Amino acid sequence: MNPSRRQLLHFSAAATGVLAAAQPARAAARPLLAPRLRVGDTVGLVSPANATFEREPLKIAIESLQALGFKVKPGQHVAARRGPFAGTDAQRAADVNAMFADDSVAGILAMTGGSGCNRIVDKLDYRLIAAKPKFFGGFSDLTSLVNAIHRQTGLVAFHSPVAVSEWNDFSVQSFKSLVMNAEAAVLRNPVFKPADDLVAREERITTIRAGKAQGPLVGGNLTVLASLAGTPYFPDCRGAILFLEDINEYIYRIDRCLSTLRLTGALGQLAGVVLGRFTKCEPGDGYGSLTLDEVFDDYCLPLGVPVFRGAAIGHIKRKLTVPVGALAEMDADAGTIRLLAPAVA
Structure with a gap:
């Protein structure tokens, strides 16, 4: 990369962060709701x-x-x-x-x-x-x-x-409860009972920083979301709960995408973070790699907001349906997301 282009990118990222930080707090507003889906639709x-x-x-x-x-x-x-x-x-x-x-x-x-x-x-x-x-x-x-x-x-x-x-049944019930039954549901992982082990090893929640937070849900696939940074289509992160997931990305790329979100100022505006599944996100070739634990700690702990990892969101068989824009309360200790109102009318 030539020096002039590097300087331009550095200036653009810095300016984006300043503008984002200068924005007023998100005004409380009722989201626009679609009519619920019904059998026969x-x-x-x-x-x-x-x-x-x-x-x-x-x-x-x-x-x-x-x-x-x-x-x-x-x-x-x-x-x-x-x-x-x-x-x-x-x-x-x-x-x-x-x-x-x-x-x-x-x-x-x-x-x-x-x-x-x-x-x-x-x-x-x-x-x-x-x-x-x-x-x-x-x-x-x-x-x-x-x-x-x-x-x-x-x-x-x-x-x-x-x-x-x-x-599958878990995915269907999550979809129906939000989209068809218009429930202000609690989104939580499926209950997994080990057949022959002392403890459960699947569907586990890890609390990275304890606490509860309320705000509109935004997010999805991390690499796709980061690709929208600086555009009019990137979500408003002021006071939001950001949920993230990914698949088949080397850990250094996860680090790079989180760095992009930090440099835009988006991470510093959040009320809370929910990390879903990062399926097959592993070290690449080279001299070594940080772990996902270390990357998430590096970017999430300085935020001073509740964070948990392991939500059933992402490229997995049994997945939650998550409404983007709906108001919710996350509980990082319980590993849950509770909708504060139905996400459809």
Whole structure:
């Protein structure tokens, strides 16, 4: 990197941090809520990210949504492909916009994650979305769209299973309680009882800094979220509870992304942090690595806010549905997130 470019990046990061710190505290406001989904509703199936390369996963996805009690309307380009993506940027964005515009569609779920959502985040019709609020859900690369929709419209969107996810009982019940039953639910890990061991070794919660905190939930996949830093689609972190997860990233990359969030000023504005699962995030090649424990301690402990790790959020089989923009209370000792009001109307 040449010196002038390095200086420019340094100045830009510093300026972003100063501007973020100078912002007033987040004003209390009621989020925009989508109507709850009901059995018999039509759910639009879209592919804003990766292509689906075989017919079988699409068939299974449709059958899964039908088993939840929904009718399914596939997007016009849900089975399209351009390179790794499910069609061109224009096609993928058009499918999302069309589903929000379609009055016969009650909610919208992404087919899969992967990559590509950042390419269309500025192509969504946010005025349309605000005028016709609907359930919108997905995780992983969908972190871009879920957070952008909330930031641009105030609509609570959902870090939820995608259509091709495993819809096991835990994932289904979490989804239903928030999205269909409109419960002000307590989000907690599944209870795991060891069959032949003295202690549980799965679904464990680690308290990094004790305490409780209240605020709107924001977050999702760490690397995707960090890629939005400095854009109008990055979440408002003032007084927020940030939840994070990731998969298949070397630990130094996790460190780099957290450093990005710190340099923007976002971490210093938080009320609390919930760390989900960092699946297969391991040391890379080289002279050595910090551990994830050390990285999380380095960035989270100086914040002076409650933090816990191990929430059932991320690239795992049994996953919680988390409403981005909903007001909640986290308890770092109990390892829970309690919604202060329903996340749908």
